[in-house]
Amino acid sequence: MDVFAHFSTRIATALAEIYPDLDRALLSRFVVEPPRDPGHGDLSTNAAMVVAKPLGKSPRDVAAALVAKFEGDADVTSVEIAGPGFINFRVANGLWQSVIAAVHAEGADFGRSDIGCGEPVNIEFVSANPTGPMHVGHTRGAVFGDALATLMQFSGYAVTREYYINDAGGQVDVLARSAFLRYREILGEVIEIPRGFYPGDYLVPVGQQLANEFAGTLRWLPEAEWLPIVKDRVLVAMLDLIKADLSKLGIRHDVFFSERTLHGPGGDIEKTLAWLREQGLVYQGRLEAPKGQVDDDYEDREQTLFRASDYGDDVDRALVKSDGSYTYFAADIAYHRNKYLRGFKHMINVLGADHSGYIKRLKAAVKAVSGGEADIDVRICQLVRLLKDGEPFKMSKRSGDLVTLADVVDEVGVDATRFMLLFRRNDAAMDFDFALVKEQTRDNPVFYVQYAHARTHSIFRTAQRDMPGLDISPAALAAAGLSLIVTPAEMELVRLLAGYPRAITAASIAHEPHRIAFYVHDLAAAFHAFWAKGKEDPTLRFVNAEEPTMTLARLALVDAVRQVLLNALTLLGVTAPEELS
RNA sequence: GGUCCCGUAGCUCAGCUGGAUAGAGCAGCAGCCUUCUAAGCUGUUGGUCGCAGGUUCAAGUCCUGCCGGGAUCGCCA
Numbered sequence: 001m002d003v004f005a006h007f008s009t010r011i012a013t014a015l016a017e018i019y020p021d022l023d024r025a026l027l028s029r030f031v032v033e034p035p036r037d038p039g040h041g042d043l044s045t046n047a048a049m050v051v052a053k054p055l056g057k058s059p060r061d062v063a064a065a066l067v068a069k070f071e072g073d074a075d076v077t078s079v080e081i082a083g084p085g086f087i088n089f090r091v092a093n094g095l096w097q098s099v100i101a102a103v104h105a106e107g108a109d110f111g112r113s114d115i116g117c118g119e120p121v122n123i124e125f126v127s128a129n130p131t132g133p134m135h136v137g138h139t140r141g142a143v144f145g146d147a148l149a150t151l152m153q154f155s156g157y158a159v160t161r162e163y164y165i166n167d168a169g170g171q172v173d174v175l176a177r178s179a180f181l182r183y184r185e186i187l188g189e190v191i192e193i194p195r196g197f198y199p200g201d202y203l204v205p206v207g208q209q210l211a212n213e214f215a216g217t218l219r220w221l222p223e224a225e226w227l228p229i230v231k232d233r234v235l236v237a238m239l240d241l242i243k244a245d246l247s248k249l250g251i252r253h254d255v256f257f258s259e260r261t262l263h264g265p266g267g268d269i270e271k272t273l274a275w276l277r278e279q280g281l282v283y284q285g286r287l288e289a290p291k292g293q294v295d296d297d298y299e300d301r302e303q304t305l306f307r308a309s310d311y312g313d314d315v316d317r318a319l320v321k322s323d324g325s326y327t328y329f330a331a332d333i334a335y336h337r338n339k340y341l342r343g344f345k346h347m348i349n350v351l352g353a354d355h356s357g358y359i360k361r362l363k364a365a366v367k368a369v370s371g372g373e374a375d376i377d378v379r380i381c382q383l384v385r386l387l388k389d390g391e392p393f394k395m396s397k398r399s400g401d402l403v404t405l406a407d408v409v410d411e412v413g414v415d416a417t418r419f420m421l422l423f424r425r426n427d428a429a430m431d432f433d434f435a436l437v438k439e440q441t442r443d444n445p446v447f448y449v450q451y452a453h454a455r456t457h458s459i460f461r462t463a464q465r466d467m468p469g470l471d472i473s474p475a476a477l478a479a480a481g482l483s484l485i486v487t488p489a490e491m492e493l494v495r496l497l498a499g500y501p502r503a504i505t506a507a508s509i510a511h512e513p514h515r516i517a518f519y520v521h522d523l524a525a526a527f528h529a530f531w532a533k534g535k536e537d538p539t540l541r542f543v544n545a546e547e548p549t550m551t552l553a554r555l556a557l558v559d560a561v562r563q564v565l566l567n568a569l570t571l572l573g574v575t576a577p578e579e580l581s
Numbered sequence: 582g583g584u585c586c587c588g589u590a591g592c593u594c595a596g597c598u599g600g601a602u603a604g605a606g607c608a609g610c611a612g613c614c615u616u617c618u619a620a621g622c623u624g625u626u627g628g629u630c631g632c633a634g635g636u637u638c639a640a641g642u643c644c645u646g647c648c649g650g651g652a653u654c655g656c657c658a
Contacts, residue, residue, distance in 0.1 A: 035600095036603085040601070084600085084639070169657075170658085315655085328658050357584060380586070439620095440620050451620060454618085454620095459617060461617090509598085532622035
């Protein structure tokens with residue numbers, strides 16, 4: 001039940017009846033939304049203005065014809081033309097009240113839609129290098145990607161959560177060598193970790209595991225022989241580490257895709273490059289030296305290039321390094337072709353701020369490998385600055401390790417971590433204040449929203465205590481006399497509830513989960529406000545022993561608020577406690 | 582130098598992918614606790630939407646050029 005979608009359909013139908021020749025594409029161009037100024041009415045549409053010009057008519061004439069279609073309609077109490085051609089509707093209370101019943105009937109599914117039409121969408125996120133535990137910088141992208149995935153699933157997309165394991169580069173060799181040092185250390189050698197190696201303690205268990213499995217035998221092998229063995233072991237261990245970190249945040253990927261599987265003879269990279277060559281998209285050539293800071297070891301040479309600039313990138317991009325191995329980008333082209341061949345025409349990549357320069361070539365790659373059939377949206381998560389009591393926080397600890405994702409979650413909890421990271425647009429840098437998210441005051445939005453949910457339960461507990469004879473079962477709530485819900489403060493709440501499905505679809509389409517966080521904060525605020533009204537005016541209290549009928553109607557409203565708060569928080573991966581201790 | 586992101590109230594930020602008189606929270610000021618958990622609420626002060634042009638019925642929103650802040654810049658991943 002989406003009131004806005006309901007009116008949108010009705011208006012489109014009316015327009016099609018009035019103007020049979022009207023271009024149907026226009027019928028999806030107008031919007032139905034709550035006007036900024038509530039004085040203008042409950043719903044407003046710009047339909048007349050959108051349609052007027054192509055029809056060669058004045059907006060107000062179109063509006064007048066449209067208004068005539070709604071005269072005497074049961075759903076509306078008034079329809080007015082305003083300003084340059086807006087149409088403002090006042091919706092009958094009965095329709096608003098039916099929203100409460102709809103929330104009750106649909107329960108956890110309230111807000112669900114099928115705008116995705118079951119289309120497969122691949123969301124690649126996190127993809128942190130498998131060289132150690134996740135550090136705090138990865139957290140934002142992890143939470144964002146996960147929330148976006150849940151959101152789009154709820155809107156009817158067939159979502160695959162995917163993690164790309166960068167296990168093919170030189171840093172993995174360094175990782176394996178670092179683990180090998182720990183192995184030798186376990187065997188009794190005194191080891192100094194040289195610069196450029198991974199010094200973290202987290203490799204000690206890997207060394208131990210190698211010692212358990214191979215005793216001392218690896219030590220006497222040449223590196224070429226032990227390296228692949230150690231690499232296999234250490235990669236599995238690191239991935240387990242990362243999965244454990246992610247599960248701390250309640251995040252689980254459907255697919256872990258290894259970059260290594262793309263390499264080698266007959267692998268996807270070779271196939272993809274051969275295919276690109278057939279298309280004439282690969283050539284030998286030179287690039288201009290980059291402006292700005294030029295590396296000392298820059299060497300102008302002829303190289304193998306992909307025609308990225310044919311697809312909107314600024315320059316063509318190198319595919320092969322000077323040592324003959326493939327560039328990261330070459331593997332990434334193959335990887336995205338692989339996604340396309342797996343049936344994904346919609347891809348979303350969640351990347352950190354340092355990858356913003358990568359967007360154009362990625363889009364170029366997707367366009368090229370799909371023949372323009374697939375699209376990719378790259379969502380950049382900007383930096384998070386850690387603060388404590390308003391002061392910048394050291395990102396590295398004494399041991400030299402970075403602050404890890406686990407540190408943050410252990411410090412402030414999953415709910416606070418997730419909500420705070422989602423309570424901001426992804427493309428703006430943000431501050432994360434450790435002290436604030438642990439506060440139990442209204443300044444802390446996580447707490448504020450969870451408190452609203454706990455309050456809905458508290459009201460039911462009170463009702464049970466003070467009116468033991470009252471039947472507050474789901475069936476009784478469903479049968480409540482909703483026509484009693486009429487005061488402005490109540491209608492404000494109901495209107496917000498009615499806007500939930502619309503908020504979900506809009507956030508899905510825009511790939512912006514933060515809108516749900518703001519929505520739920522708004523709903524919590526409206527609920528707290530209504531709750532407080534009962535203090536000044538006892539007739540506005542939810543539970544009133546003198547008025548069982550009214551109490552039941554109000555409880556039905558509270559239950560709807562409870563359900564939507566729960567739905568929205570669940571979507572964000574934040575728990576909704578029934579009681580705050 | 583190129584590219585991308587940001588610039589909205591003293592501070593932190595929304596602004597529903599072009600709509601009507603630009604909104605919240607914090608801070609400030611003035612109020613509300615023998616409570617349906619005050620862990621909350623009400624009222625109020627505060628704006629040249631960085632600047633200048635352009636597009637149109639309509640621009641914080643789209644385009645161009647500047648200014649300021651951040652990120653990034655052939656073979657790292």
